[in-house]
Amino acid sequence: SIAGSRKSIAGSRKSIAGSRKSIGGSRKSIGGSPLRDLAQKYCGILQKHCGILQKYCRILQKYCGISQKYCRISQKYCGILQKHCGISQNYCGILQKHCGILQKYCRISQKYCRILQKYYGISQKYCGISQKYCGISISQKYCGISQKYCEIPQKYCRISQKYCGISQKYCKILQKYCEILQNYCRISQKYYVYMDFILTGSACTETRHACSPM
Secondary structure, eight states: OHHHHHHHHHHHHHHHHHHHHHHHHHHHHHHTOHHHHHHHHHHHHHHHHHHHHHHHHHHHHHHHHHHHHHHHHHHHHHHHHHHHHHHHHHHHHHHHHHHHHHHHHHHHHHHHHHHHHHHHHHHHHHHHHHHHHTOOHHHHHHHHHHHHHHHHHHHHHHHHHHHHHHHHHHHHHHHHHHHHHHHHHHHHHHHHHHHHHHHSSHHHHHHHHHTSOO
16 A cells, blocks of 8 residues: 555656646747747837837938028028019119209200200301301300300210210119029028928928937
């Protein structure tokens, strides 16, 4: 009976040892399961993807910084252009006014020249009569003065007309230049508003939040 009990105890020990081996084997099979390998592989892919995204975010941050700097430069340049356009417009207005004064002055000078020419004709006729009837040296002297006096305004009128023509041409050139500047200012302002909205607005703000360090 004692020997039988010993055999039964030994058999129970063997069964316990067998159960332990089966548990160890099951643990080994779980440890090397395909599910865990797949999870590790997926984590590696995610980490790689995160690295690519972080790099892309850094590029976007750099691009946003450059864009903001460019927008500030554009804004400053637009301010200079607006100031320059205002000066050019004022200058064009002054020149147009000056041209109008010169044109009026030219018309007055031309009228004055016509009066003098008429007066010169009368003077010559009077000189001829005086020479014919009297032969007085005073009349001849008067004719010489009148002739000289008529030649000066005629010369002055020609200079004024030439100056008026040059001024008008210069005014036209400046008007065209002012129109070009105004158009350029409008384009610059429109472009600045667009760049400011696209690059320094919500797009860059959202990018900064998205690209915060992980």
